[in-house]
Every structure is written in C-alpha cells, then in structure tokens.
Amino acid sequence: MGHTLTQEQLETIEEIAVVDGWNVRAYQGRGMWGSESCLGIVLDSSQLFNLGAFLYQQDKELAELLMSHRCRIDSMGRDSEVAYWPSISVTGTTLEEDNDDEDDDE
Numbered sequence: 001m002g003h004t005l006t007q008e009q010l011e012t013i014e015e016i017a018v019v020d021g022w023n024v025r026a027y028q029g030r031g032m033w034g035s036e037s038c039l040g041i042v043l044d045s046s047q048l049f050n051l052g053a054f055l056y057q058q059d060k061e062l063a064e065l066l067m068s069h070r071c072r073i074d075s076m077g078r079d080s081e082v083a084y085w086p087s088i089s090v091t092g093t094t095l096e097e098d099n100d101d102e103d104d105d106e
Contacts, residue, residue, distance in 0.1 A: 020050065029082075038088055
C-alpha cells in the first residue's frame, strides 16, 4: 500500500460523502489478491468529478493525495459504481472496523 488514511482524513471524506448520499467503505477490488482493504466510495455513475470538486473545497491536501494515487472503478449494478484506491489503505480506522463487523454477519 502506498498510503494509510488517518482517522481524521477518513472523517473528512465521510462528511463530504454524506451530503450526496455516497457510501464510504473498506473495499477489496479486482486484482488486489488478498491485500488489506482500501478506500472505496460508492456513488452514482456520473458523480466522480463532483466528489473530487467537493473534496478539493474542503481539504485541498487530501484531494491532492487521492489524485496522486490511481483510482479504479467497478460497477455496483444499475446506476452506481465504486471508486476505489488500491494503494490507499484504511487499516486502523473505524471504516476497517465497520467493514469487519459486516463480514461477520454474513
């Protein structure tokens, strides 16, 4: 992994995501082959640009961090997709803990 998000960085992303109903989650994308979970944001297909613009307004440094890492996109069905950053880990944040709880329920 190239970077591990701090809890503060994660909270900034979550604050921005809640405005438009985006879902921030720990994600295991294609080609990650069992590596630790990365940052993923589920949003409508046309809103990736909006995410970047809103983030840039709130926290320029965090926006630049995300832009400096390769973002991948997977379809989540219908009109939504997940944008995820395989090189940005969520290890040690509440996002990782929440994701582990979801996995236990399955």
